[in-house]
Amino acid sequence: MAKVLVLNASYEPLNITTWKRAAVLVLKGKAEQLEHNGKVIYPNFSLPTVIRLRHYVNIPHKEIPLTRRNVLHRDSHSCQYCGYTGEDLTLDHVVPKSRGGGESWENIVTACVRCNIKKGNRTPDEARLPLRQRPRRPHSSLHFEVSKHLRGGSHQEWRKYVIGL
Incomplete structure (x- = not known):
């Protein structure tokens, strides 16, 4: 209502x-x-x-939980590398977990499957995939x-x- x-x-x-x-x-x-x-x-x-x-x-400050739905909303349901806005979006660690990247608002972005595969286990600079916006906490x-x-x-x-x- x-x-x-x-x-x-x-x-x-x-x-x-x-x-x-x-x-x-x-x-x-x-x-x-x-x-x-x-x-x-x-x-x-x-x-x-x-x-x-x-x-x-x-009113005390309230934390926003780091969830897939919230990351997609923050990134306007679009790939942060190429701008794609279709259905098959994934989440990508800017600094890969294997390289010490953690689960945080500043290290997770929305990515299309194609860009996520292209980036692989590299940083955006190494993969030559610049971020459209720097990820941040809402x-x-x-x-x-x-x-x-x-x-x-x-x-x-x-x-x-x-x-x-």
Whole structure:
């Protein structure tokens, strides 16, 4: 169903919640509605898409797990060597494990089967396959989640509340 972006009192994105939870927060006076999609769920009450909490909430930093799905999303489902965006994508260690490369955000990229085989047990420089982008750890789990919705074409009104997308 409809998702709602929740902002802290400082306008910093906090999380994504359901429209029902967002409506309860607004009706209880704990949040204010900043954006809506025009759909009415009660007379004079539009379905919210962005709300802002009235009081600041301190939330600890959350790590994003290093998974195949998350690496593919970070790399926009494209080969980081040639740009291929098809179905048969693999994960590649920039510095091969046999040469001391580890399992980290900075050492794993999305690669097509062809480039992965061509690179083999070499570094990108040795294989003459330059990386299109240097692999890095994603900013935050929420930033990561919001970017999925924006790339999917939904909730474009969220864009003005998230820096760097």
